[in-house]
Amino acid sequence: MRTLPNKLLSGIATAYVELFRNVPLLVQLFIWYFMVPDYLPESTQVWFKQELNPATSAYISVVVCLALFTAARVCEQVRTGIQALPKGQSAAALAVGFTLPQMYRHVLLPQAFRIIIPPLTSEFLNIFKTSSVASLIGLMELLAQTKQTAEFTANMFEAFTLATLIYFVLNMSLMTFMSWVEKKVRIPGMMGGAK
Secondary structure, three states, X not given: OOOOOOHHHHHHHHHHHHHHHHOOHHHHHHHHHHHHHHHOOHHHHHHHHHHOXXXXXXXXXXXXXXXXXXXXXXXXXXXXXXXXXXXXXXXHHHHOOOOHHHHHHHHHHHHHHHHHHHHHHHHHHHHXXXXXXXXXXXXXXXXXXHHHHHHHHOOHHHXXXXXXXXXXXXXXXXXXXXXXXXXXXXXXXOOOOOO
């Protein structure tokens, strides 16, 4: 939306991105868990606060918070990918009669996708690492479970070594997959695709 010629849509997207990128993730997490449920309709408040398991309500808050935070960051990556393309691409698409949606779907986004894969990989890796803030609202994610196990068994080194290995395996698996995707969509002779 930030690359569209419509100033209203571009302004809405800019406001969204600036809000979610410039407010610290921890503050956003506390807002989604402690404040937002108070502004929901009364029946939804009762369901969220009393009927749901506390771990489930914390999980929902974390998922919504991380999704909106990460979407704002990915939005910027997509915008810069589109803006990195030569201006002649959009002019040529419009010249052959493409509508604006067709231009984005068939010309701009496929090319921008190839450009944004590396920063997108970093963003995916960040999601795993930033999920550790969820422990601050009581959600037993990997880091919180590791702390609890270490305290219960008094095996600090083993517990944190295992957590490190789990993070490492998850991240390396994702990096390997994204490298494969990057190679699959690479165009020979363009953007590092020479063979």
